[in-house]
Amino acid sequence: MTTDMRAALLTSTGGPDGLSVARVPRPRPGLEEVLIQVEACGINRVDILIRDGQTPTAPPLPHILGCEVAGTIVEVGPGTRPGWLPGDHVVSRPLMSCGLCRACRTGHDNVCDNLKILGVDAPGGYAEFVVVPQRGLLRLPGTVSARTAAAVVGTGPTAWHMLVTRGRLQVGETVLIIAGASGIGVLAIQIAKRAGARVIATAGSASKRERLLDLGADEVVDHMSERWHRQVRQLTGGEGVDLVFEHVGQATWASSISSLRKGGRLVTCGGHTGFDVSLNLWPLFAKEIEVIGSFAGTTQDLHQVFGAVARGEVSAVVHGSYGLEEAALAQRQLEDRSSVGKVVLVP
Numbered sequence: 001m002t003t004d005m006r007a008a009l010l011t012s013t014g015g016p017d018g019l020s021v022a023r024v025p026r027p028r029p030g031l032e033e034v035l036i037q038v039e040a041c042g043i044n045r046v047d048i049l050i051r052d053g054q055t056p057t058a059p060p061l062p063h064i065l066g067c068e069v070a071g072t073i074v075e076v077g078p079g080t081r082p083g084w085l086p087g088d089h090v091v092s093r094p095l096m097s098c099g100l101c102r103a104c105r106t107g108h109d110n111v112c113d114n115l116k117i118l119g120v121d122a123p124g125g126y127a128e129f130v131v132v133p134q135r136g137l138l139r140l141p142g143t144v145s146a147r148t149a150a151a152v153v154g155t156g157p158t159a160w161h162m163l164v165t166r167g168r169l170q171v172g173e174t175v176l177i178i179a180g181a182s183g184i185g186v187l188a189i190q191i192a193k194r195a196g197a198r199v200i201a202t203a204g205s206a207s208k209r210e211r212l213l214d215l216g217a218d219e220v221v222d223h224m225s226e227r228w229h230r231q232v233r234q235l236t237g238g239e240g241v242d243l244v245f246e247h248v249g250q251a252t253w254a255s256s257i258s259s260l261r262k263g264g265r266l267v268t269c270g271g272h273t274g275f276d277v278s279l280n281l282w283p284l285f286a287k288e289i290e291v292i293g294s295f296a297g298t299t300q301d302l303h304q305v306f307g308a309v310a311r312g313e314v315s316a317v318v319h320g321s322y323g324l325e326e327a328a329l330a331q332r333q334l335e336d337r338s339s340v341g342k343v344v345l346v347p
């Protein structure tokens, strides 16, 4: 039995050249852990932030990135709950929660006091094998492929948490999905339609706008045009939308706020174009606007979204699949914003 594996190693920060394939020892599962043969691993923006050295804390190098893992269990560590066996087709939650703290015990395990993230605080899925905690496993039905699961496991629960859990989206409301062609946007459009909302999405090219209409968006506006929030207002009879789904940050923040109706809600989970935004308090209180923070998704959100995927109510949108040696190219697909949906590594 071979005891090593191929992995796309991050050996230096500062750009895609820091990634290269090497043979490394195959990890072994410890207490309450399993070893998974990786069949697909989604590329997440956090991978690129770590690669570029832009995170507040960085893992020691060399490091294996990748938090969105799906595959087959090949070895079960000591102390795991009965029922998990080699051969099981699974997806692993990117967040590793302790299960013990107050947040975990009250159903808010996305904000666990002892939170760790796969591929950030532990070696991730840009490899043939990865060790993950049994606590974060979800069994996949045969109808859901590893590629689909890897494309959904990070962004799906995040989108669900934003729209349903935190955003309280109701039937008949209008939601504005910023950057609808992104990995999270394509799922948010489908989740919002499933919830009975009218969906206005934004996209930066004609081909992306067409694609988003095919995915179910009712209207799509061009966020490259100046003052695009005026188009959003026109589409809502001058009123503005009930909920804005914001994950871009500085570049879209002002227009996102301007797109809200009186009493509207803005839910935000990210800001890869910049975290520092300005907020004018006058419209905030005069229009009774709510600004809501949202962080990833809970185990409950994960189960909800995979239930919807298994029933065919929400579909993964995979822009492309790449081998381990193409990890840098795969990340570039995400960075240059040419992709619609998720980019996935298939080791």
Ligand SMILES: [Zn+2]
Pocket: 097, 098, 099, 100, 101, 102, 103, 104, 105, 109, 112, 113, 114, 115
């Ligand atoms: Zn916890």
